[in-house]
Amino acid sequence: xxxxxxNQISEQMFVRMYDPIRKMGAGQIEREKPHEKPVGTTETxxxxxxxxxxxxxxxxxxGPIVYIPDDLAAVLPFSRTSYxxxxxxxxxxxxxxEIDFDDEDEDEDAEQSTRVEAQASHAHAPAPAPVPAHESxxxxxxxxxxxxxxxxxxxxxAADTSLVxxxxxxLAFLQVMAVRISGTFAMDEAARQVLRRxxxxxxxxxxxxxxxxxxxxxxxxxxxGVAYTQRDVARxxxxxxxxxxxxxxxxxxxxSKDYVDLLHVPGLNVETEGWSYDPVTSRxxxxxxxxxxxxxxxxxxxxxxxxxxxxxxxxxxxxGGDFDxxxxxxxxxxxxxxxxxxxxxxxxxxxxxxxxxxxxxxxxTLGDNAAQLNAYGRAFLADQPFPSRAEPDDRPTLxxxxxxxxxxxxxxxxxxxxxxxxxxxxxxxxxxxxxxxxDAAGIQRGAAQGISTDRIAKxxxxxxGLEQLPDTIGQLLHVWKAGAQANV
Numbered sequence: 148x149x150x151x152x153x154n155q156i157s158e159q160m161f162v163r164m165y166d167p168i169r170k171m172g173a174g175q176i177e178r179e180k181p182h183e184k185p186v187g188t189t190e191t192x193x194x195x196x197x198x199x200x201x202x203x204x205x206x207x208x209x210g211p212i213v214y215i216p217d218d219l220a221a222v223l224p225f226s227r228t229s230y231x232x233x234x235x236x237x238x239x240x241x242x243x244x245e246i247d248f249d250d251e252d253e254d255e256d257a258e259q260s261t262r263v264e265a266q267a268s269h270a271h272a273p274a275p276a277p278v279p280a281h282e283s284x285x286x287x288x289x290x291x292x293x294x295x296x297x298x299x300x301x302x303x304x305a306a307d308t309s310l311v312x313x314x315x316x317x318l319a320f321l322q323v324m325a326v327r328i329s330g331t332f333a334m335d336e337a338a339r340q341v342l343r344r345x346x347x348x349x350x351x352x353x354x355x356x357x358x359x360x361x362x363x364x365x366x367x368x369x370x371x372g373v374a375y376t377q378r379d380v381a382r383x384x385x386x387x388x389x390x391x392x393x394x395x396x397x398x399x400x401x402x403s404k405d406y407v408d409l410l411h412v413p414g415l416n417v418e419t420e421g422w423s424y425d426p427v428t429s430r431x432x433x434x435x436x437x438x439x440x441x442x443x444x445x446x447x448x449x450x451x452x453x454x455x456x457x458x459x460x461x462x463x464x465x466x467g468g469d470f471d472x473x474x475x476x477x478x479x480x481x482x483x484x485x486x487x488x489x490x491x492x493x494x495x496x497x498x499x500x501x502x503x504x505x506x507x508x509x510x511x512t513l514g515d516n517a518a519q520l521n522a523y524g525r526a527f528l529a530d531q532p533f534p535s536r537a538e539p540d541d542r543p544t545l546x547x548x549x550x551x552x553x554x555x556x557x558x559x560x561x562x563x564x565x566x567x568x569x570x571x572x573x574x575x576x577x578x579x580x581x582x583x584x585x586d587a588a589g590i591q592r593g594a595a596q597g598i599s600t601d602r603i604a605k606x607x608x609x610x611x612g613l614e615q616l617p618d619t620i621g622q623l624l625h626v627w628k629a630g631a632q633a634n635v
Contacts, residue, residue, distance in 0.1 A: 155203060155214035160468025160486070164461070165189050168200070203467075212467065294455055296445035300514035306521050308509045309347040311392045312575065314357055315385065315559040316345050318366060319566035322376045323592055328369045332405065334358060345574050353507055356406060360396060363403035385560035390523075390535035392559070397508045397527050401430060409464075412499045415483075415492065418474035429464040433500050436460060437520075438528045446512075446519035449501055453494045461489060464496065543610065545585075547617045554580040561610050568593025568603050585620055590627045600624040 166187040182194040192198045203212045320342055327335040343349045361367035366381040367374055384395055407426040410417055440455050441447045462468040475483045475492055483491050501518050505511050510524035526533045541556040553562050555575050569583035604624050607616055
């Protein structure tokens with residue numbers, strides 16, 4: 148646990164998890180010789196020279212700590228349990244079929260976040276007795292706590308990649324609409340309501356996640372209180388394959404400082420003034436715990452995972468094991484403080500990350516108190532490319548009344564372009580495509596962006612594979628062009 152907290156932890160947290168060391172004077176040390184007859188794990192480690200006691204800076208101020216000496220930490224074989232696939236196990240390529248790329252049902256390589264470093268030099272307390280060599284003393288390291296596999300999952304809810312489609316819709320929306328944003332990156336409520344009706348998943352929490360993911364990835368920027376699409380950044384993402392788009396969103400979340408998962412846990416109200424918290428480090432710890440503890444090839448119980456973390460790595464997001472300095476209120480309005488409220492704060496964050504961001508990103512399937520990593524999720528935790536295959540050639544269709552139907556498998560870049568000169572009609576569902584209308588309002592919106600009717604006509608013919616547009620649409624574009632020329 149110590150090596151999971153920057154090689155140090157508060158003494159208070161350490162003795163909660165293990166056992167205290169007996170405080171002895173010189174005479175008692177001489178009589179009882181604790182270095183020869185240690186009692187408990189803590190004394191064994193201490194008198195073997197594997198841990199020390201001192202004073203250092205915690206998030207609540209100076210306080211007593213337990214630490215691993217720096218020279219020892221540099222040579223101890225700390226390691227995380229990783230996925231070492233059996234040679235006979237399925238490869239990612241074998242698992243591609245687990246993800247459905249059909250329209251109806253879709254089931255950076257940044258460094259893993261490093262351990263939180265100590266914030267001040269150790270003020271090491273003197274040892275109460277000589278420390279003899281002790282070759283058999285245990286070496287502290289992150290323990291693997293593989294939890295049991297589930298044979299069946301009740302009410303499974305498959306992961307999908309609809310976040311890709313909804314981000315495309317969001318980028319197109321910000322391209323043509325002026326959306327006001329507050330200083331906390333909160334979207335104007337009227338705009339939020341309009342946008343939510345255009346998304347495949349109409350969930351306010353997920354929309355906040357989506358918007359802040361766009362900010363973190365650089366595809367969305369805010370200037371003078373208005374959100375805009377950064378087209379030169381968004382275009383490579385829009386043109387990428389669905390698998391690449393999903394992976395890039397997962398990587399953006401892993402590295403995001405704009406989206407702080409703990410602030411979005413239902414029922415928690417975090418007072419952030421003067422609060423020191425690194426969401427990237429916390430998120431990295433959670434991902435590493437999942438990587439270490441859960442079965443690679445089967446479903447597992449969410450509660451069992453949370454219990455394993457509480458037992459083995461409870462301070463995963465608490466530098467130095469300090470559970471008392473954060474100001475967090477629960478639904479009742481009472482402050483949640485101390486290790487006794489671990490389930491309400493730290494446990495709730497684990498549950499939230501599993502059931503919300505990881506599921507929204509299309510990385511795991513959920514069930515009743517159950518989860519299972521899919522091929523994308525396994526690739527994400529292992530820092531491997533997401534499995535991919537060619538997407539179907541799903542061209543839009545255009546009715547004579549101007550209704551344009553665009554499937555989810557169609558190029559996200561081209562759907563973004565179409566949204567710039569059409570009027571929105573309805574979102575895609577499991578059984579139907581997106582619908583847009585080519586009409587005067589849409590053409591006027593395109594003209595305001597410098598898109599001429601000639602460009603619209605040529606573009607539509609190209610993406611639809613048509614030699615000629617329907618007569619009614621051609622006539623509409625011709626009339627609009629003539630009117631624009633007359634106005635000039």
